[in-house]
Amino acid sequence: MHHRLIPLFALAVTVSSGAIAQEMQQIPVGPQQPIQQLTTAKAVVVDTRQFLPQVNVEKRDLIVRPENPFKPPWREMKVEPNSLPVGEVQDYQRIELRDGRALFPGIGYTGWIPPDPDIGVGPNHILGVVNVDLAFFTHAGSKTFQQPISTFFASVGAGPTADLFDPKVFFDRIHQRFVVVCLEMKTSPQTSKVLFGVSDDADPNGTWYLYRFEAARVISGSNTWADYPGAGYNKDAYVVSMNQFTFSGFAFRGVQFIVIRKSTVLSGGAATTHYFLDTNEFGAQVAEMVDSSIDRVYTASDFNSGNMKIHAFRNLTTTPLMDSAFLAIPSFTYPSTNATSPGGRSLDVLDGRLINVVFRNGKMVTAHGVRSPTSSDNVVRWYELNTNNYPSSAMTVAQSGNVAGTAGQHYFMPALFINEFGDISMIFTRSSSTIVADIMVAGRKTTDAPGTMGAPVLLESASGSTYGFSGFNRWGDYFGIETNPNNETTFWGVAMTGTTSSAWRTAIRDWNVTLPVTLNSVTLNSSTVIGGNSVGGQVNMSGNAPSGGYVVSLSSNVPAAATVPSTVTVPSGSSTAGFTVSTSVVSVDTAVTITASFRGTNRTVGLTVQWAWVIVNPSSFAKVGIHISGNLNSLFASDDDRMRLGVDPGVDQFPPVQLFLSATAPVANPSKLEFTLETRASTTFRGQRLMLFNWATNRYDTVDYRFPGLSDSSFTVSLTSSASDYIRASDRLMRAYIAWDDLASEVAGLWNVDIDQSNWKIFR
Structure with missing residues (x-):
């Protein structure tokens, strides 16, 4: 089916990326300094392998968190509709469910509504969270660990009488760690904390460093508590954002940010934190800055129906600074109705706030729910921003698009991620008067037309005929999505749907937009x-x-x-x-x-x-004369370990001293053959003849004649064009003959010859 969205204000949807670009406006103030710096005690170190049983599923009473009715006044500002284009969903499908594996269950119903599911995806493990449990899974779907978050953080003083809620998790690709964030709140005494945990490696079941950061803040004379966090990171810092509400009356007072210096917490040291406050912002989400070279952390929020508010946190290894700017985006209308579901039910679509933010290769992506420009249906709006090294240069909108179903269908609660190719995928909910709550995914390749998204694909439907209670039901408040660090084309997501008992359950699944590059x-x-x-x-x-x-x-x-x-x-x-x-x-x-x-x-x-060349030592010898000392090994190297031959006075033979050597060559047709001989004589005037056997002529050839001295004298004979003549082809046999005679007199006296080295060198 062709899922079509009419572009805002009847704009054409197929446009160049240049036509989409819209520059941001700087807020006319300088970079903001932190309002507070705190250094905490060292982390409490826990080992999750000591939690027994490893899978501990507790039954709880029903807890329904009330929806926050706050609408920031700046959202009500009149914003003139702009002409920035919005793309649409296409006929083609970009989702590849390539392995055919069924979804595997995430964390099941805990009694809390809504569940707030999120996941972090490591090389071999997945960490899932909900209100208010935490679990570890293998990529194959085996649950290896589950505990209440209150148990996980008990060692830092969390609870037991306080509420823990809104857990978030991500996998830090740069330092290969899982990071868990959860909020803690109690009205008496007034308490608001950020529970923060970082694993020591990419395996979540093991050592964790746990912290409990202050989140209560007096703003405009009233003490406030933290709600609906965002969490992200770069190479230097973790950043947490929170909406701040007064303990008395729950009045909104702004967004608080905590910048946590990474170097102080990765090994469990005393954490260095810096606090920032923006009283004219709501629902800021912190980017996962996946690139390891980026020295800043971005955040984004929907400021009103035509603008985002952007922050850049920089100088993160010293005293951080916060830059701020507005970015004009394609105008939209905030949701005006909740999503319909069978049986007189409706599902909470939130209020149009951004769900998550991800940065990759100079691009930042985010998404939220908005109202269809042609009906009261809810649709998903997504954005890709050119960050342009902000604040050095202004950000621009690279492209934007809506994802919508047929008339009467609601698409909402989107979480999205961008992979290293620039491909984008999202996970969200679809419902209607006949659809309880479907888990849907959609995706686009970086080569697709600007603003377009492939046709959504159903992952799983609710197993019951209705969800929740008659009337309004909390939903979300967010879903989770990341890519597999081992395979950047594989997306993993978690979302909620309904059970046969009208309760919620979560499901985890992987899919591809582009098949993996291997x-x-x-x-x-x-x-x-x-x-x-x-x-x-x-x-x-x-x-x-x-x-x-x-x-x-x-x-x-x-x-x-x-x-x-x-x-x-x-x-x-x-x-x-x-x-x-x-x-x-x-x-x-x-x-x-x-x-x-x-x-x-x-x-x-x-x-x-x-081998380029090889030394071939003699494998046997024979002699004429007396063998005085040394052996065959004495001939292998110039090392003063010598074979000594002498004249035998009882034998009348000329020449009086002779040495016959044999060896086997490694090849029959070398490019070159060399023979090295090092000798000395006991007296002068001893003639020395070196002969090599020529198998082509079947006789010895004299290749050298000289008079050896009284000290060692070495020389090498080289043969090239005729080298193979001196090796028998059938068995690669080589022979050498060396003779010494006395040319000074006809009758030889007693004398001897020392041979220090005598071997062949064969070249390929």
């Missing part, structure tokens, strides 16, 4: 290389890398023979990246495995590093 292979330009040379290689992905590229790890199992760089980066827009394998000289052919690793997937390729 490491297909690692290849080499050649499977063999002579040691001492290099060979080119390439990693091959299944799709193009996004902005920032993909980092693929490389390793060699025999680094003594072949080395590779530790990483190679596949550049943005490409699916391949080259690298160089450097090799060392080896004495024998060496098999090497090159491994490329990317997000848990390994690909390998084999390489044979061949």
